[in-house]
Amino acid sequence: MNSWEIIIGIETHVQLATVSKIFSGAPTMFGAEPNTQACAVDLALPGVLPVLNKKAVECAIRFGLAIGADVARRSVFARKNYFYPDLPKGYQISQFELPVVSGGQLAIAVGQGDQAYEKTVRLTRAHLEEDAGKSLHEDFHGKSGIDLNRAGTPLLEIVSEPDMRSSDEAVAYAKALHALVRWIGICDGNMQEGSFRCDANVSMRRPGQPLGTRREIKNLNSFRFLKEAIDYEVRWQINELEEGRPIVQATVLFDPGSGVTRTMRTKEDAHDYRYFPDPDLLPLVIGEDWIAQVQAALPELPGAKKARFMSEYGLSAYDAATLTAGLEMADFYEAVVAVAGKAQAKPCANWVMVDLAARLNKEDREIGASPVNPAQLGSLVARIADQTLSNNIAKKVFEALWNGEGTSVDDIIEVQGLKQITDSGAIEALIDAVLAANVAMVSEFKAGKEKAFNALVGQVMKAAKGKANPQQVNELLRQKLQ
Amino acid sequence: MIKSSLKQLAAALAAKSVSSVELTQWYLERISRLNPELNAFITVDPYRSLAQARAADERIARGEAGPLTGIPLAQKDIFCTKGWRTTCGSKMLSNFVSPYDATVIERLDAAGAVNIGKTNMDEFAMGSSNETSHFGPVKNPWDASRVPGGSSGGSAAAVAARLAAAATGTDTGGSIRQPAALCGITGLKPTYGVVSRYGMIAFASSLDQGGPMAHSAEDCALLLNHMAGFDARDSTSLEHPAEEYTRELAVESGDAPLAGVRIGLPREFFGDDEQSGCDPGVMQVVQAAIAEYRALGADVVEVSLPNSKLSVPAYYVIAPAEASSNLSRFDGVRYGYRASDYADLNDLYCKTRAEGFGAEVKRRILIGTYVLSHGYYDAYYLQAQRIRRLIARDFAEAFRQCDVILGPTSPCTAFRLGEKAADPVQMYLSDIYTIAVNLAGLPALSHPCGFAGGLPVGLQLIGDYFSEARLLNWAHRYQLNTDWHTRAPEL
Structure with missing residues (x-):
């Protein structure tokens, strides 16, 4: 029987290191008291309008240039419509048909030692969007709390091609991407605080066959969880397929406690997001001079x-x-x-x-x-x-x-008196003392036991409190013993 | 006082022959007498209005008054106004007190204008008769059995009934011009992007535009001076140099002030193939007004807007699509109406929105949701956007041959309350002459040009982008030579 080929693609949400939010002037600092960093725009009061933060766009351009991608001279913000309490407008402003970055690639280094190899992962796209707030389901006497501090934080969603073939490759990709976004200064990379979150799309196929049905593991915020979740998912999918049960497209969550993934929703109950161009924002036009400026400032x-x-x-x-x-x-x-x-x-x-x-x-x-x-x-x-x-x-x-x-x-x-002793006279004096005190060892050496030589070196070094130049000790000792 | 223009009121305030407090009290008294019948206002707050009036009087005393300082203006209840209840005509926001000012409100405040109250409107500006308001219909001051038009019906009725010196309105498909026509006042919808939308509760973002509603073109120009201008908080605001919209009004111009102006008459509105079913009485009055424009020196050319018949269907895809998304924020979570009993989150959403929105709003949310849905988007939304571009192209073509397009603002005069309420399509057709203008983003105004069956008729002037000052000037020349705009209903 043929073996299974593992196919992995990764979507990463990278929080951009801007001072203010992507469509408002509110600060993006992490860890403030709930709802203290949300302004009228973030709260989606009636009548408010978004204004794009240029710094966020600059981050996207920087990323596009760093991965050798095409930076769109014209891209479009679209509304992704769905209801959720931590999504104040009832839609997320994102990019859909025309993203700001397309293509590009990332070199990854997989494994260690003899097993190490390099590989290039192709990127599909990267687009700008706003983060949602947070729903807090604990400590509210049976009710849910909403913290909108995170609402409107700029994100770059980076989508890879399904180019990875193992959880190790997936982790290597995530690490390379993590290093790169920090390298070019667009993200603080703090995974505990959610600045860098991965979704892994996993499917199986027989080598040479078309891609199988994928399941998406959401919101993995550590490299370890990424690996564990994929490893579990791969075992689960292979088992399903070998038992003759087809994979159903689904979104799943990984529970680090139990180490298993569980289905959140299947394709049937997937949202129809009703994307359409956001009429509150003009198309994002990026001129050659802006790109040249960002390019020049790139490390x-x-x-x-x-x-x-x-x-x-x-x-x-x-x-x-x-x-x-x-x-x-x-x-x-x-x-x-x-x-x-x-x-x-x-x-x-x-x-x-x-x-x-x-x-x-x-x-x-x-x-x-x-x-x-x-x-x-x-x-x-x-x-x-x-x-x-x-x-x-x-x-x-x-x-x-x-x-x-x-x-x-x-x-x-x-x-601390750690200067090395390199004066050959001083070293010779030490050696003489050691030879005099260890006649038995000298005899053993002369009888052909090379080990005794090392023991004598040790004695000299000990006498020198480790400070004698080892090379000189070796040479001088050998001379004396000849 | 009842017939004073804004300029005359400003002069009286400057001469101290009347104070802003007196003027404000006079309007407030009139509101308390007439509003119970007309229902033009949703919120009146004498305490706040008089405080503003006192501040205005102090400013006048300091000699720091501008042209609008101390003048009572009515604000459409779609503009968020700090400390004022701002309802947008909906139960959904019936308890919403805005914590911030819309840019338009901020600018008029800075000019020293007095906010005399928040005017009634169709719920979320969706309607052409003011009958969809949660706060009840507005009555037309010319005939209380009739509608004032909509959605800015409260503002139009308030100005017509002299409950305010002038008012703000918003226009998504004719919501300034059609009620202006039906109430016998002058109203202007500027070029899209001229007046900031920040703080103006969104109906259809790519079409909404605020503008002035007043007795005359001159008053509208004065008001627009203090409403228009680039606003960094609105990304669709145009970085167009600030304009004095009154600049051409005082120019001396002799017997033929409109000499050289080329008036375009679209054959789709006037010819044998007239498609819109215009009331003959209205058409007759409009023809007489065109004759007056010619008498003032203008030339007439025939133009064509071949895609104008597609404007209503295209509009009723695009506007509901945007509205369905814009109105998603009204979910009962953070502010506004929330259903009292609900089982879970989904139930909270369903009940809040079922109870908080009226029938017309729900109808449009359903239409909008449908046309944006997977599998329908291309057939409806994209197709409508293509039509929109064709319509804009038609106008561009027409403006090669003419400077202004004239025609009726509305195919009929004010209709009876309830007459079209049961038939949405009939209601939508009231905007047949106005909607294409919003789709193209052009400026247009409506001014009174006579009466049919005792009810006011409006003439619409459509101009090319940024031609507001010229449109206002041409209408002003007409109004210098006619007195339709000075007629007031007897109340």
């Missing part, structure tokens, strides 16, 4: 930066990709190299990707919140390069910096 994009890291710093594709996974990380890295010098580009990469990343990960911090700043890390690498520090001691200095035991690398080295 170097991940792909270009990765290529430059490889050519300018001689990094491997893997290192360059890792360091350009986010703009903060890339900027951090370059600031480290600026201090340590380009000749140290590779050790700088290792420190950022391995030591710093591990330490950040351990405390669940973002690189922006690193207690060790790029200048400090840069001088640390420089002190290794000029042999002031051994790698091992450098880790101690790093730890000291992390814990705020000092602000400058040199001060910490000085105060």
Whole structure:
């Protein structure tokens, strides 16, 4: 029997990082008291009218340019009509037939190590729309509360083609998109606060066959839930199909608690949204000069930066990709190299990707919140390069910096007496003492036991409190034992 | 005082021969005497009106008065007015007190005008007779057994009965011009986008336009000076340089003030193939008015508006479509009427809207919902939009040959209360001459031009985009040479 091919497309709602709402002047700040950030327009009082926020359009243009899409010179806002208490106007202003962004693509890196591969996901479109308010079903004595603070927050809905073939690819796509929208500064990326929400369309087919019927998993606000929800959905759909039950098009919700998806509504009870062009808003016209202006202000994009890291710093594709996974990380890295010098580009990469990343990960911090700043890390690498520090001691200095035991690398080295011993006379004296005290080990080495050599090195380093230059210790010890 | 123009009232206020408080009291007294019969006002608030009048008197005393300072104006109850109940003629908003001012209200306030009250109207401006108002029909001051027209029927009746010096109205398919014609006053619908729609409760957003209703073209021009202008809060507001609409009125012009003006008479309104079933009495009066325009020096050319017969059907797709969406916000959740007993959310919506809206509003919401539905959108909505473009093209073609199009405003004079209420299609046809203008977004005015069967007849002047000042000037020249606009019903 043929195996099943998993087909996944993702729609992402990205809250745009504008100060005010998409069609009103009310602020978009998260976490305010309910209904304190909703003005007459957001409340849909009789007679109020929407006025488009140019900053939101600029975000859309920036995104379109960043993914190599077509930015429509003329797009149209449409009304999506349905009744719900947190939708004050009884319609959502969105874009339907003519979106502001069409096409484009995103490079994703899937898996790790030997399994790692790269892939390009095509994007269908991205359009501007307003967010709805929130219905609060708890703590209201059996009634529902409505908070309209979020109503009118600008969203960019980004729709991918069904190009993903596994939950890992879906997560890689979501991560790449998440990094990109933060990279170009259009979204704060805060998934807990709902700034970046994914819907996954999942279907199955036999390879080579037409697309199967899809089910849409709504509102996934973490990468883990995205993966879990898709994995569950895939198992469920395969089981249905193999039991001979056809898939019915539906919208489903994922319950992280139980790990299962449950049907919210099927196609039969889907809304007829009665889209039509919003007569309160003129078509959105974007001139060449505006596009050129946004283009000029665009930061170097991940792909270009990765290529430059490889050519300018001689990094491997893997290192360059890792360091350009986010703009903060890339900027951090370059600031480290600026201090340590380009000749140290590779050790700088290792420190950022391995030591710093591990330490950040351990405390669940973002690189922006690193207690060790790029200048400090840069001088640390420089002190290794000029042999002031051994790698091992450098880790101690790093730890000291992390814990705020000092602000400058040199001060910490000085105060804690961590300077590496490179004076061969001093090292020889240490070696002589160790050889004198460990006659048995010396005999073992001379009898051919290489292990004894390492034990002797250990003894010397111990005597040097770890500060002796390991390479010199090795060389001098071997000379003495000959 | 009863026959004073706005200019004369302003002069009297400036000369202190009357104060704004006295003037306001005079109108309020007249309202309390005549409104119980006419029902032109939904809300009168003497306390607020007199407070404004006192402020106006102080401003006059400081020598800071403008042309409208201290003059009592009636506001159609479609304009949100801070602190005033703003009902839009509906039970749905019968308890709604607006927390903000419409741009039009804000501007008239800034000019120092006194709000004398909120006028009755067809519910959500949907109607041509003022009979769909939740607050009862308005009576025509010329004959209380007849309708004043609609939807701005309260404003038209208030001006005709001298319950206000002038009034604001809104026009989606003829709602300023048709009641102006039926009540014997002058009313102007400006080019779409000239008057801000912010705070004007939306019926059909792409067609709605506010405008002045007054005794004369001169008064309308003065009022429009303080209503029009770009508003950043309305995205469809036009960034057109501010205009003095009164600028041409005082120009000396001799015996033939309209020399060189080319009047277009559409053969679809006048020819043998006249399609609209105009009342012969009305047509006769209109022909006499055209003769007067010729006597003032204008030339007449025949033009054609071949798609005008499609305007009513196209309008009754587009306007209800937009209305069905615009009126969705009236759901009983945040403000306005809410049904008292409901089982769940859906029941709340159903009962609130079933009880809060009247029959005509519900009819249009149903039509609008239908024409936007999946599978019908192309056949109805898109088709109607195509017709709309054809109609605009017809006018563009006509305006190559003429400067203004003349014709009847309404095919009939004021009809009896209840006469057309049971037959929506007959009612819709009352707007057969006015609707195409809204579809094209053009400016047009109606002014009184005589009587048929003792009832006023209106002449409609349709101009090209932004020709308001010229339309008002031409009507003004006619009114300088005739006295129809000075006739008042006996009350």
